[in-house]
Amino acid sequence: MEHYYQPEIECASREEITRWQSERLVKQVRRVYENVPYYRQKMEEKGVTPDDIRGVEDLKKLPFLSKADLRDAYPYGLMGKPMKECVRIHSTSGTTGKRVVAFYTQHDIDLWEDCCARALMAAGATDEDVVQVSYGYGLFTGGAGLDGGSHKVGCLTVPMSSGNTDRQIMFIRDLNATVLCCTPSYAAYLGERMKELGLGPEDIPLKAGIFGAEAWSEEMRRDIEKTLGIKAYDIYGLTELSGPGVSFECSEQRGMHINEDHFIPEIIDPDTGEVLPDGTMGELVITAVDKEAFPMIRYRTKDICSLNREKCSCGRTHVRMTKPRGRSDDMLIIRGVNVFPSQIETVLLNHGYAANYQILVDRVNNTDTFEILVEMTPEMFTDSIGQIQQLQKTLSAGLQSMLGIRPKVTLVAPKTIARSEGKAVRVVDKRKI
Amino acid sequence: MSIKQISVFLENKPGKLFELTRLLADNGIDMRALSIAETTDFGIARLIVGDAYGAARVLREGQFIAQYSDVLAFAVPDEPGGLHRLLGAFNDAQVNIEYMYAVLGGEKGRAYMIFRVTDTEAAERALTERGLTPLAPEEMEAI
Numbered sequence: 001m002e003h004y005y006q007p008e009i010e011c012a013s014r015e016e017i018t019r020w021q022s023e024r025l026v027k028q029v030r031r032v033y034e035n036v037p038y039y040r041q042k043m044e045e046k047g048v049t050p051d052d053i054r055g056v057e058d059l060k061k062l063p064f065l066s067k068a069d070l071r072d073a074y075p076y077g078l079m080g081k082p083m084k085e086c087v088r089i090h091s092t093s094g095t096t097g098k099r100v101v102a103f104y105t106q107h108d109i110d111l112w113e114d115c116c117a118r119a120l121m122a123a124g125a126t127d128e129d130v131v132q133v134s135y136g137y138g139l140f141t142g143g144a145g146l147d148g149g150s151h152k153v154g155c156l157t158v159p160m161s162s163g164n165t166d167r168q169i170m171f172i173r174d175l176n177a178t179v180l181c182c183t184p185s186y187a188a189y190l191g192e193r194m195k196e197l198g199l200g201p202e203d204i205p206l207k208a209g210i211f212g213a214e215a216w217s218e219e220m221r222r223d224i225e226k227t228l229g230i231k232a233y234d235i236y237g238l239t240e241l242s243g244p245g246v247s248f249e250c251s252e253q254r255g256m257h258i259n260e261d262h263f264i265p266e267i268i269d270p271d272t273g274e275v276l277p278d279g280t281m282g283e284l285v286i287t288a289v290d291k292e293a294f295p296m297i298r299y300r301t302k303d304i305c306s307l308n309r310e311k312c313s314c315g316r317t318h319v320r321m322t323k324p325r326g327r328s329d330d331m332l333i334i335r336g337v338n339v340f341p342s343q344i345e346t347v348l349l350n351h352g353y354a355a356n357y358q359i360l361v362d363r364v365n366n367t368d369t370f371e372i373l374v375e376m377t378p379e380m381f382t383d384s385i386g387q388i389q390q391l392q393k394t395l396s397a398g399l400q401s402m403l404g405i406r407p408k409v410t411l412v413a414p415k416t417i418a419r420s421e422g423k424a425v426r427v428v429d430k431r432k433i
Numbered sequence: 434m435s436i437k438q439i440s441v442f443l444e445n446k447p448g449k450l451f452e453l454t455r456l457l458a459d460n461g462i463d464m465r466a467l468s469i470a471e472t473t474d475f476g477i478a479r480l481i482v483g484d485a486y487g488a489a490r491v492l493r494e495g496q497f498i499a500q501y502s503d504v505l506a507f508a509v510p511d512e513p514g515g516l517h518r519l520l521g522a523f524n525d526a527q528v529n530i531e532y533m534y535a536v537l538g539g540e541k542g543r544a545y546m547i548f549r550v551t552d553t554e555a556a557e558r559a560l561t562e563r564g565l566t567p568l569a570p571e572e573m574e575a576i
């Protein structure tokens with residue numbers, strides 16, 4: 001049986017959804033124009049006034065917001081509410097200049113938690129369930145978002161945060177956790193650790209998992225589902241847009257339903273900015289129509305996906321997006337497979353390595369070679385060749401599961417990965433294409 | 434009594450071992466034993482030196498990863514079948530040897546071997562009961 005958190009919204013008719021979007025967009029544009037000088041200036045440069053925006057059909061008249069704008073306006077320049085009305089901030093872990101600090105009013109938190117509650121119920125959670133939240137808590141949005149959503153559904157919430165894998169497994173078993181929320185690579189790592197401890201899927205009560213915050217492959221989904229004995233659901237979001245819950249998978253698992261009452265999606269050509277028709281791959285642009293403290297209008301996510309407006313068998317009427325292929329600007333295509341450095345980084349961190357690596361790609365006899373140099377750390381080093389080789393093998397398998405292709409993992413001495421101006425060179429692509 | 438061995442991560446690149454021996458030589462550190470275990474893409478250098486702590490510090494400052502481990506050192510009786518009888522005692526005491534290597538030099542044909550075993554303390558007890566006492570650090574020093 002399909003569960004919904006807000007069936008009247010999630011299964012609303014297209015006319016209703018469009019009406020909500022139009023009403024909210026008109027109000028939001030006016031409010032932002034009046035309260036956010038940075039965006040007002042962008043509108044003026046484009047010759048648009050709030051009067052020009054009468055409904056969703058006028059969306060394309062508005063200027064885009066990009067990561068560069070976030071940087072320029074850091075930290076207060078895009079705030080839509082005075083500081084005293086804000087109750088929370090969250091932040092990404094990006095390096096200086098790339099870090100996003102987002103503000104929230106109580107209203108913003110409320111909407112965000114509703115979105116996460118919808119995702120949890122779509123994954124089968126009800127107030128009978130025990131939800132273990134193993135996303136990091138703190139500045140990162142993962143922990144707070146799913147925690148809030150779990151409370152709204154009425155689940156017993158276990159605020160584990162990330163790390164201490166053995167204790168995580170103990171809590172799942174002792175407290176009968178039925179739903180797990182974490183990053184997919186951490187879920188895979190939990191599975192590997194369970195195998196090491198001689199535990200199988202029958203030894204844990206989990207039935208579903210909600211995994212997001214990083215790109216993951218279908219192969220990885222199958223691995224996780226098998227080792228944990230669960231159904232694994234994807235969830236999508238960005239700190240700029242509240243956090244996880246912009247879109248989520250239903251039982252059908254053919255794309256993620258975008259919470260269209262709060263977020264209007266568009267797909268654009270990343271080079272020209274032209275809006276593309278449904279079904280075409282392009283960059284996802286999101287307009288948050290009722291976020292107060294950190295309003296995002298036509299925000300370019302840099303994630304590549306397509307939209308599908310076909311009717312979904314789960315009963316939800318909101319548009320679905322395909323699994324995002326990750327950031328358009330740092331993607332590598334190796335043997336036809338999309339590889340993102342950020343995916344490699346997460347796998348390394350989950351396996352206890354420092355995120356010090358270098359990707360070497362070359363083409364030998366018309367085939368791409370794919371090697372990852374990983375710096376050995378004092379913590380990972382042991383006196384046993386066998387143990388180090390085992391670590392290397394586990395890492396390689398973890399990378400294959402995440403990426404869909406298996407890289408050669410080479411351990412190198414610390415501080416040997418080339419750094420240019422103090423920043424490590426992550427990708428060396430010697431292919432002459 | 435066990436003695437301290439230093440294990441060092443060696444990247445599989447020409448000159449790495451040379452860099453390690455040069456670092457030790459430049460700092461006046463005398464190696465009593467050295468063994469290299471290698472795979473196709475990395476290696477572990479295991480060494481016994483007079484001042485293990487000093488050597489580890491020098492290596493770490495030189496950007497090597499160095500770690501201590503406890504090993505047992507035994508004199509091999511200077512007679513035919515000496516090593517065989519020593520290993521026989523290990524076998525009787527059910528001591529599992531992970532690896533072993535010989536000490537450099539030594540005098541008058543006397544040989545010394547370093548043993549890395551699964552459980553150093555238990556092995557030491559079992560072997561001592563059979564009349565085989567491993568060398569103390571001072572004795573190792575005096576070789």
Ligand SMILES: [Zn+2]
Nearest residue numbers: 250252312314
């Ligand atoms: Zn659906």
